[in-house]
Amino acid sequence: MLPADPSHTHANLRFLLVDDHPAVRQGLNLLLESNGYTPGVEAGTRSDAKECLEQAAFDLALLDLSLADGSGLDLLADLAEHGVRTLIYSMHEDPGTIDRALRCGANGYVTKREDPGVLLEGILGVLRGERFVSDRAGLSLDEAAGTSTADPLFLLSDQERAIFSAMARGESNMEVAEKLGISPRTVETYLTRMVNKLGLANVRTLRKFAINGRE
Template sequence: MTKQTTINILLVDDHAIVREGYRSLISKQADLKVIAEASNGADAYCLYKECQPDVVVTDLTMPGLSGLELISRLKQRDRKARILVFSMHQNPSFARQACRAGALGYVSKSSAPDILLRAIRDVYLGRHILSADIAQALALEKLGNEATALNSLTAREFEILRLLVEANTQDDIAKTLNISPKTVGNCHYLIKNKLGVNSDIELTRLAIKLNVVSLLDLADPA
């Protein structure tokens, strides 16, 4: 009889109670094991180097280094990294940017538990997977001029856009993404140019309209 393979998982989410729930769910599966956890992208990157997990399951919105930037850095370090996004964001633009950065799968947190478990196994096998709601949102997305412009942003530009409209300074963004303030400034200009806006106020309004951020995100001091 062939020995069953155990899929080792690095779990990344900034809410401890959420990680506990995932860990409890995963621990009931004979072939899945959480070997490490992180509450932010920077810690997750370090743990990946130490633990070499088979699959990384990560949220996107976290303090400091976000899930999107984590995906990019992990893929730069290890082209074979297998990453699954498990996020509250149902905006298809987030899924598109995550997959563009290198994630193999994207599952919304509104999905049933068995969808997450199946997605982990699929990503381990190198398969691309989207939860049904995300796949439908991508299929039905209105390709208006604004949405098309948003999709033209690179993963790095998309992340800088999100950080800019959350009122982070260029110096803060540069530190978070480990790039120069000048690079942030150049990206800021390119983002406004691509999206056809002339001011940061217009940029923020457009980001809210396209669900890149919500008013609740902007009101949250954290």
Template sequence: MPDRLLLVDDHPVVRTGCRRLLASAGPYEIMEADTGSRALELCESEPPDAVVLDLGLPDIGGLELLDRLRRAVPDIRVLVFSMHDDPVFAARALEAGARGYVTKNDAPEELVAAVETVLAGGIYLSRDMAREVAVMSFAPNRSPLQGLTARELRVLAELGQGNAIAEIADRLGVSYKTVSNTCTTIKTKLGARSIRELIRIAVEHRVSP
């Protein structure tokens, strides 16, 4: 039987491109989900051999979804496929249990190689990303984002997208007070004095949901 893949991305064009690329590379059975909730449903009802996961989903943050997928299906193999090329996110994804990280700026063959590696039980990073993650591990204070949890990164990313605290609370399904307290914690960790400074940090570091 062909390996079953689940593509999780909220952009139809991206899913279509990935489907065509992977279909030409091997005999895969490919499923699709445009939200984190749908991905969880499919993983529980029709467990895939591997998941190709975008971090920027509209309903559940990518790192949070990664954690929930691994709790739902402990042996699941997840390859993160993201627009974000900051090694902080690659490191976070690996720490959260991802088996690989590929950016949407990488060559198409990188995605194919990553899927094949993950399906074979390996871990995949592009050469450049692997080098940056390795360098970062020897300089743990290089990025101020490294001390943030997955939820704090998501809130910071939402601030950088121009969303107000009330909007973020609605998107995350939590209370206004929870998001406000999270912002206070982020300010303490990053040495910021205001929400405006958090927004600047999010933009400067290109933090994405």
């Protein structure tokens, strides 16, 4: 458990910076250093980030959503499994993306058009165990409040959507695994996550929902 004021342990905190733009990662490290934090470990892709997670422990990940090898949303489960809190730092400001990120496990969301001070505020908030949504991201969510979405699949990551689409075509787990270049066991893991996100009873119900468009 972190102390109430993480500023007292700045030097002990470890950051993972996941963004496909080297200049952004450099800027984030300059911001961290100038505020007393230790520079973070940089990763430009999902695969790089996963490798970093296997090699070291981190307290907080600053995560972009648009990566060269897919969506940052697909990293959220891996980060959570390693006990890493996540603050999304993204150019995406649409309410669907923000809500989807938070529902998928992000601890906070800051848009890239906001002042660096907002990002620092978000870092402190998330390190304290709070959920932090910046004013700009919050305004986007507020404007969309009360507007129902016709697509419940907005909760799913890009990889999960691909698997859902394959299920809708009647493809087996083995066929999905071969097409996506992952193992059948990984497909099963994704299916379990999808069942939980969509509030369904089991994988059988999920498959029926994919094929028929209803439970």
